[in-house]
Amino acid sequence: MAIEQKQTIEERISLQRPYPNARTFIAMCGGNQEFISCFHHGLVETPIRFLYPYLNLEELFVFESSSWKSRQMKTLKQETINSDSIYHVFYEINKIGFKWLNKYFNRENISEKAYKQLNPYKDVQRDLEKRLNAAQAATSPEWISTFRKNLSEDVNEYVFHCQYQERKMARGGDNYKLEKMHFQNVYPSHGAKHVAAFARECARIMKTYPNNLIYVEDKSAEKLTEKKENSQENAITSLVQGTLF
Numbered sequence: 001m002a003i004e005q006k007q008t009i010e011e012r013i014s015l016q017r018p019y020p021n022a023r024t025f026i027a028m029c030g031g032n033q034e035f036i037s038c039f040h041h042g043l044v045e046t047p048i049r050f051l052y053p054y055l056n057l058e059e060l061f062v063f064e065s066s067s068w069k070s071r072q073m074k075t076l077k078q079e080t081i082n083s084d085s086i087y088h089v090f091y092e093i094n095k096i097g098f099k100w101l102n103k104y105f106n107r108e109n110i111s112e113k114a115y116k117q118l119n120p121y122k123d124v125q126r127d128l129e130k131r132l133n134a135a136q137a138a139t140s141p142e143w144i145s146t147f148r149k150n151l152s153e154d155v156n157e158y159v160f161h162c163q164y165q166e167r168k169m170a171r172g173g174d175n176y177k178l179e180k181m182h183f184q185n186v187y188p189s190h191g192a193k194h195v196a197a198f199a200r201e202c203a204r205i206m207k208t209y210p211n212n213l214i215y216v217e218d219k220s221a222e223k224l225t226e227k228k229e230n231s232q233e234n235a236i237t238s239l240v241q242g243t244l245f
Helices: 002-013 022-029 033-045 057-073 086-104 112-118 125-138 141-152 161-170 191-206 219-244
Strands: 157-160 178-181
Touching (some): 022 033, 022 057, 022 086, 022 191, 057 086, 086 125, 157 161
Parallel strands (some): 157 178
16 A cells, blocks of 8 residues: 555656647637736746746636736735745735636636646645745745746736837837737737737747646645544553553
């Protein structure tokens, strides 16, 4: 039994997830251009490659989308960003983000097997807290500092390729944080094509992310087992003592 458990753990540690494709992101955003564009902008401005091995894809998707929207609306509080716990940052941001995902996600357009491979971790809050605490402990302070700095920045303004020069002139020649979307070369009225282009670009960016999975031991389960074993030992000891004396 112990050997079987050890083999299972070793298999899980070496497990890698597939890279999401454009169809995955189109399904997750339900074809909604605002949702997929927020996800793209978040990936560009607040990349969290160092956290992805500890996250489900939907946790990443929701965080990047919701954090960018919150930064755009200036509703993301600095006290949240500066929280000692990365989990607390995720918790506050994702409260809104998961409502967004549940509203638009078209689950019929992605197989259950593929989705489970991209989201292998338990989705309960305690499990996410455990994973993010482990990620924070394993991450250099410099990366954590950059993570907070990126979340504190104002958002970029994104324009289509054909709009760039006009928008730059309207800003008096200032192109600070003005980003040209080179992958969006279709005139801005073609919404469905824009969603597909965003999805392809997000899939391309995700290819730069690590695809390994880092499973975190459940210390609380270990403590519960240890406590149970100690209780059993104490009960046996008491029984023996009662018999002998």
